[in-house]
Amino acid sequence: MPSYGFHASHEQIAPSQLLRDVQQAERAGFDMAMCSDHFAPWSTRQGNSGFAWSWLGAALATTNLRLGTVNAPGQRYHPAIVAQASATLAEMFPGRFWVALGSGQNMNEHITGEKWPGKDQRQERLEEAVEVIRRLHSGEELTFRGRHVVVERARVYSLPQDPPRLIGPALSPTTAARAARWADGLITINTDLGAMREIVDAYRENGGTGTLALQVHVSIAPTMSEARDIARDQWQNHPFAEPIPHDTATPEDFDIIGQFVPDEKIADAVVVTDSVAGLVERLREFEQLGFDEVYLHHVAQDQRPFLELAERELLPALRG
Known part of the structure; x- marks a missing residue:
């Protein structure tokens, strides 16, 4: 069974609140955490981008969690x-x-x-x-x-x-294969199972022996309508093929590109659900690919309901 961590999204949440969030994540029972390192958010609606390295010092000093960032x-x-x-x-x-x-x-x-x-x-x-x-x-x-x-x-x-361990982030088998030559481990994000399996296989088959980590974008709410609204508002600018994610320059540009993305396409990048049992089922599928660490990113700006749910139901179910 993998360890489960909390992803702290600097693009979405002011650093002062995000520090309180990661402290609550530790109290909720998460094993570790990670954060993004952005100069700009993905959309103007997200509206934040605190300096990750300042925040990491504070987060490490005020929790006992293992922490990392993508740089x-x-x-x-x-x-x-x-x-x-x-x-x-x-x-x-x-x-x-x-x-x-x-x-x-x-x-x-x-x-x-x-x-x-x-x-x-x-x-x-x-x-x-x-x-x-x-x-x-x-x-x-x-x-x-x-x-x-x-x-x-x-x-x-x-x-x-x-x-410190130097981890290779990879969104394609080609990048994963190259990371196998230098990285102490691999991290990727959730997509369809076949594509994720190809990334893991490329890393292992080219000599990669380090830890496998996965970041999973999640939108969970009491109703599917609420969960879809959260995902659409905060994460609709993500389900695009290359070169859009890496070559687009500003949040305003992303907002123009993403304004007509349908909910079904957003669900390719976010696990949208109103059910803890349904989320656990999806995460079990990801576990079967051999990930040692899974970092959960609830894509809402208010993390408190998710962290309370994680403490009360989600983490016990995952570890049960």
């Missing part, structure tokens, strides 16, 4: 800064922090004014950044001149006894 080194963040930031959290909170390193999204990275590169260049940049971060975590004084990343005589002085 894109190379444009908005220089990888040496990611190495320093992640080393600091791992030194302060041993064994409790991980970071998933991805190739990024234009909505967050365009703010630097640099050209948004194609997927092949972003993947090369990511892999250079991973090398830089690992070498800095080893204590090396590093000068590095890659095609996309340059580092000049950098050294991270405050190092943890054990470096």
